[in-house]
Amino acid sequence: MTAKPFLRPFVSPAVLLAFGLLAAMFAVLQYSVRAYVPGSLDVGGFTLENFTTLLRPLYALAFWQTVVLCLETAAFTLLLGYPVAYALVRVRSPALKSVILIIAVTPLFLGEVVRTYSWMIVLGNNGFVNSLLLALGVIERPVQMMFTTFGVVVALVHVTLPIMVIMLAAGLSHIDLNYEKAAQSLGAGPIRTFMTVTLPLSMPGIVAGFSTAFAWTFSAFATPQLIGGGKVNTVSTLVYQLGFASFNFPFAASLSLTGLALTFAAIALMRQGTRALERMGAQ
Amino acid sequence: MSTVTERSAAGTRMAVQLDGVTKRFGDSTALHEAWLKIPPGEFMTLLGPSGCGKTTLLNLVAGFLESDGGEIFIDGTLVTETPAHRREIGIVFQNYALFPHMTVAKNIAYGLKTRGVNPAEISERVDEALAMVKLTGYGERRPRQLSGGQQQRVALARALVIRPKVLLLDEPFSALDKNLRGSMQVELKEIQRRLGVTTIFVTHDQGEALSMSDRIAVMSAGRIRQIAAPGEIYSRPGDRFVASFVGDVNVFAGRLESRDGDRSVVSVGDAAFSVTAQPTEALSQGDALDVFVRPEHIAVETPDIAGRLNGTVAAQVFQGDHVDLYIDVPGRAREWVLVRCPGVDAMTQWPKGQRVGLAIRPDAVAAFPKESAGEQA
Amino acid sequence: MRRSLDRMALDVSGKILVLLILAFIILPALVVTLTAFNDKAILSFPPKAYSLRWFQRAVEYGDFRKGFWNGLIVTVWASSIALVIGAGFAYALNRYSFPLKRTLESILLSPLVIPHFTIGLGLLMLSALSGAGRGFPLVVFAHVVLVLPFVMRSVLISLQNVDTRLEMAAASLGASPLRILLTITLPLLVPGLISGWLFAAILSFNEFTATLFVSTQATQTLPVAMYNYVREYADPTLAALSVIYIVVTAAVLSLANAFFGLGKVLNVDGH
Numbered sequence: 001m002t003a004k005p006f007l008r009p010f011v012s013p014a015v016l017l018a019f020g021l022l023a024a025m026f027a028v029l030q031y032s033v034r035a036y037v038p039g040s041l042d043v044g045g046f047t048l049e050n051f052t053t054l055l056r057p058l059y060a061l062a063f064w065q066t067v068v069l070c071l072e073t074a075a076f077t078l079l080l081g082y083p084v085a086y087a088l089v090r091v092r093s094p095a096l097k098s099v100i101l102i103i104a105v106t107p108l109f110l111g112e113v114v115r116t117y118s119w120m121i122v123l124g125n126n127g128f129v130n131s132l133l134l135a136l137g138v139i140e141r142p143v144q145m146m147f148t149t150f151g152v153v154v155a156l157v158h159v160t161l162p163i164m165v166i167m168l169a170a171g172l173s174h175i176d177l178n179y180e181k182a183a184q185s186l187g188a189g190p191i192r193t194f195m196t197v198t199l200p201l202s203m204p205g206i207v208a209g210f211s212t213a214f215a216w217t218f219s220a221f222a223t224p225q226l227i228g229g230g231k232v233n234t235v236s237t238l239v240y241q242l243g244f245a246s247f248n249f250p251f252a253a254s255l256s257l258t259g260l261a262l263t264f265a266a267i268a269l270m271r272q273g274t275r276a277l278e279r280m281g282a283q
Numbered sequence: 284m285s286t287v288t289e290r291s292a293a294g295t296r297m298a299v300q301l302d303g304v305t306k307r308f309g310d311s312t313a314l315h316e317a318w319l320k321i322p323p324g325e326f327m328t329l330l331g332p333s334g335c336g337k338t339t340l341l342n343l344v345a346g347f348l349e350s351d352g353g354e355i356f357i358d359g360t361l362v363t364e365t366p367a368h369r370r371e372i373g374i375v376f377q378n379y380a381l382f383p384h385m386t387v388a389k390n391i392a393y394g395l396k397t398r399g400v401n402p403a404e405i406s407e408r409v410d411e412a413l414a415m416v417k418l419t420g421y422g423e424r425r426p427r428q429l430s431g432g433q434q435q436r437v438a439l440a441r442a443l444v445i446r447p448k449v450l451l452l453d454e455p456f457s458a459l460d461k462n463l464r465g466s467m468q469v470e471l472k473e474i475q476r477r478l479g480v481t482t483i484f485v486t487h488d489q490g491e492a493l494s495m496s497d498r499i500a501v502m503s504a505g506r507i508r509q510i511a512a513p514g515e516i517y518s519r520p521g522d523r524f525v526a527s528f529v530g531d532v533n534v535f536a537g538r539l540e541s542r543d544g545d546r547s548v549v550s551v552g553d554a555a556f557s558v559t560a561q562p563t564e565a566l567s568q569g570d571a572l573d574v575f576v577r578p579e580h581i582a583v584e585t586p587d588i589a590g591r592l593n594g595t596v597a598a599q600v601f602q603g604d605h606v607d608l609y610i611d612v613p614g615r616a617r618e619w620v621l622v623r624c625p626g627v628d629a630m631t632q633w634p635k636g637q638r639v640g641l642a643i644r645p646d647a648v649a650a651f652p653k654e655s656a657g658e659q660a
Numbered sequence: 661m662r663r664s665l666d667r668m669a670l671d672v673s674g675k676i677l678v679l680l681i682l683a684f685i686i687l688p689a690l691v692v693t694l695t696a697f698n699d700k701a702i703l704s705f706p707p708k709a710y711s712l713r714w715f716q717r718a719v720e721y722g723d724f725r726k727g728f729w730n731g732l733i734v735t736v737w738a739s740s741i742a743l744v745i746g747a748g749f750a751y752a753l754n755r756y757s758f759p760l761k762r763t764l765e766s767i768l769l770s771p772l773v774i775p776h777f778t779i780g781l782g783l784l785m786l787s788a789l790s791g792a793g794r795g796f797p798l799v800v801f802a803h804v805v806l807v808l809p810f811v812m813r814s815v816l817i818s819l820q821n822v823d824t825r826l827e828m829a830a831a832s833l834g835a836s837p838l839r840i841l842l843t844i845t846l847p848l849l850v851p852g853l854i855s856g857w858l859f860a861a862i863l864s865f866n867e868f869t870a871t872l873f874v875s876t877q878a879t880q881t882l883p884v885a886m887y888n889y890v891r892e893y894a895d896p897t898l899a900a901l902s903v904i905y906i907v908v909t910a911a912v913l914s915l916a917n918a919f920f921g922l923g924k925v926l927n928v929d930g931h
Contacts, residue, residue, distance in 0.1 A: 004758070005837040005838070006748070006751065006752070006837070006841065007752055007756055007758060009748065010748035010749060010751055010752040011748070011749060011752045011758065011764070013744070013745040013748065013749075014745055014746075014748070014749035014764060014768060015764065017768065017804065017805065017808065018764055018767040018768055020786075020801060021767060021770070021771070021779075021805050022767065023786055024779065024785070024786045025774075025778075025782050027782050027783075027785035027786040027788075027789050028778065028781060028782045028785060030785075031785050080681050080684070083674065083677050083678050083681060084678055084681050084682065087674075087675075087678045098917055100678075100682065101917065102910065102913055102914060102917065103682050103685055103686060104682070104685060105913065106906070106909055106910050106913055107685060107689075109862045109863070109866060109909045109912075109913065110866065110902075110905060110906060110909055111865075111866030111867070111868055111883050111905075112866075112868050112869065112883070113883045113886045113890070114866075114883075114886070114901075114902045114906070115688065117692070117886070117890055117898050117899070117902060118688030118689065118691060118692045119688055120890070121688075121691050121692060121695050121899065122688050122691050127691075128691040128694075131706070158684070158685065158688065161685060189666075190667060190670055191670070211773075212772070212773075215772070215773040215775075218775055219774075219775035219776050219777065219778075219869065220869075221776070221777050221868070221869040222868055222887060226887075226890065226891075235775075236775060236777045236869070239777050239778075239781060240777065240872075240873075243781065243784075243873070249781075252781060253781065253785065256775070256777065256778040256781050256782075257778075259775060259778065260774060260775065260778050263773060263774070263775065264773070267773060345828070345832060346831070347828050347831070366831070366837075367828070367832060368830075368831045368832070368833075368834050368835055368836055368837075368840075369834070370832075371834070372832050373832060373833075374828070374829060374832040376828075376829065378823070378825065380823060380825040380826045380828070380829040382826060382829075382830075382844060383826075384847045384848060393830065393833050393835070393843075394832075394833030394834055394835075397833060397834040397835045397836075397839060398834055438829075441829075441833070442832070442833075445834065451832075
């Protein structure tokens with residue numbers, strides 16, 4: 001007998017699946033360097049033109065807007081997610097803990113379409129917020145929130161909040177409470193304790209949450225498409241339009257690929273940044 | 284793939300035999316060429332601090348680790364390549380590792396089922412095993428409904444019911460509270476003696492090792508330092524590690540005076556002692572060495588007697604049935620010398636600050652070379 | 661014990677802050693519920709009259725019915741396949757070392773950071789290149805890839821909680837590796853497997869972006885049907901459907917919480 005009796009049957013299917021995924025990514029690569037034949041689903045010969053087209057202001061701007069959108073969303077999500085995660089981990093009553101957990105996590109399982117649709121009703125010109133403000137006499141005309149970057153960010157923050165809370169709470173739950181008690185016994189007030197002990201120790205969770213929120217926002221399609229309504233262009237909406245409106249699959253592929261590279265670079269940069277921070281903290 | 288061998292010169296088949304077994308984890312050697320022979324029915328203890336390789340050795344015998352060199356025999360059969368489930372060993376873990384999803388009876392029956400024993404015999408042998416560990420009637424309970432001591436008995440019953448060739452005990456008492464530990468030790472030793480099962484017992488607790496074992500293998504840093512009966516380990520330690528790990532010991536700064544065959548004369552101040560020469564063979568006359576003396580082999584008396592050490596009482600510790608005196612002996616011992624005085628008289632007889640003389644029993648002294656920089660004590 | 665005024669102010673404002681954020685999370689669900697019972701076809705607040713007609717339309721609408729059944733087929737297949745592959749692989753990850761272990765793990769976890777539209781686009785192109793067509797297998801494959809990281813995570817956490825000494829004890833008692841797997845490891849993993857499957861199923865049933873790329877009219881799932889609906893109609897039918905969604909999801913999660921402890925599954929219970 002071997003020391004690893006189930007290695008082959010357990011790993012082989014996973015290898016097959018990984019190959020499928022790699023093949024799909026390779027297909028994107030393959031399409032991205034082929035010429036677009038207008039009006040046809042078939043592609044032409046080898047070309048790098050798709051990538052030079054990406055340098056045009058329209059697309060460069062879309063990339064820039066997407067990155068800014070992702071950073072804004074991740075930052076706001078972090079600010080809103082931290083207090084909830086903190087409450088979730090530190091609240092003593094198990095019942096209250098369950099309630100917070102269910103409220104915070106349920107939206108994760110609702111899917112992008114349901115959540116985006118809900119925000120359309122909330123933010124629309126005849127929607128909940130405008131109706132409320134009009135009825136209260138705060139405003140005289142509806143405030144435009146649909147089809148604006150503001151609206152998209154609000155909805156995206158809502159979309160990424162659950163995963164942020166989960167990741168922050170996972171990090172926070174592994175911090176020994178005695179560190180905080182020790183800091184307090186040494187005379188640190190609650191705010192000082194938080195800033196000098198809890199916050200630094202929760203950095204791994206913050207980085208994990210922030211980079212995940214960034215990646216999810218980058219990946220989001222329904223929200224920018226429906227709430228942005230064509231006024232807010234992101235990489236995802238452009239890919240869809242190119243693919244399914246003009247059938248320019250080669251260009252959609254090069255756009256996806258560049259987006260993918262950008263996501264990986266951004267996440268690597270964030271991880272690198274934290275490692276540098278941690279090293280500074282260690283000294 | 285198995286070969287039956289009779290490696291032992293005496294012709295008796297060893298229950299367990301390790302021939303130069305080595306185990307490496309990456310760059311570090313967890314076990315360095317271990318040689319060990321355990322005759323049938325022996326209670327052999329592997330004693331040493333954590334990280335000394337004792338658990339590695341146990342896991343190699345059990346088959347949970349593969350050795351990087353050397354051969355292992357169980358009951359005269361080469362098992363180096365045999366997987367754990369074909370080695371017919373019983374094992375009791377520190378946390379007992381009772382299957383939480385099975386009842387006590389199912390736990391005990393597990394090893395019999397894998398052997399295809401018929402149901403009637405299984406139930407009979409499970410009942411026997413429960414009776415042996417005094418848990419008759421507990422068969423339908425779940426492990427988590429039992430106390431620590433009861434869980435340990437179930438683990439023992441589960442390991443013994445398969446009539447293993449060797450019983451392995453991995454720190455089985457360390458999770459029990461102190462009161463229970465003593466009685467469980469007596470009980471386990473009694474069962475082991477009655478069944479005559481060869482046992483390898485891993486512990487870091489020298490008290491357990493001394494009280495339960497037929498022989499002890501003292502280990503440190505991946506090596507077996509000494510294999511001997513408890514009494515010998517205690518009174519004639521083979522090296523300074525064994526001397527300081529097993530029992531309390533005082534270390535005096537001494538000098539090698541002369542050597543005559545297998546005996547040497549060493550001195551501490553103007554006191555001279557005859558010791559076994561072997562540990563200090565490499566030294567020459569006049570070299571400095573360390574002299575080891577147990578606390579109970581020193582008597583406190585009046586000072587300034589020729590051939591005795593003088594010191595001052597630095598502290599008294601009342602221990603109930605005896606008194607520990609700590610004596611400051613400047614220039615002769617780096618740390619305070621511990622002396623164990625029976626009874627309670629020492630509290631008044633030798634007050635703190637009193638100058639005293641120390642009489643060392645001349646036949647209970649050992650000498651070892653001074654600690655070299657790299658060596659661990 | 662006397663507590664300072666500062667401390668109390670901090671506590672109270674902290675609680676209010678958390679309440680406001682939780683309100684922000686719940687708000688859309690409340691608004692959707694209000695909308696779903698609104699009798700009028702045009703969105704307006706507050707509703708003047710209430711009715712259940714949108715619920716009726718939601719459950720009777722052909723595309724939704726078709727999408728629901730398609731989604732159910734895809735979900736059951738995808739999460740079951742992902743469970744088998746993910747559990748086996750998690751076991752190998754946890755217990756063995758083998759060549760390219762970390763590489764393989766990274767590839768299979770990468771759907772967590774690769775945008776779903778990229779995965780969808782890639783699989784669409786792969787099917788075009790290989791001429792395999794865009795049937796259910798393609799949609800199921802996409803979903804397996806997307807939910808696998810979650811199954812792996814769930815099973816890995818449970819595996820880490822299975823004391824390997826239990827398996828060693830079983831081996832010492834003569835059980836073969838297969839027997840150990842079937843009688844010790846698997847029974848102890850059951851809660852992790854169930855929660856992993858549930859997690860995968862919920863995510864799969866709700867997956868939208870990648871599905872939009874790989875599905876056709878014949879294979880479109882409920883979220884895709886809902887997306888297509890919202891682009892064409894503005895009546896509260898979708899609100900009614902959303903309410904059903906929210907209620908069912910919250911109920912499933914509460915059940916999961918009661919049975920398995922959601923905190924444990926999500927690894928947010930440290931103490």
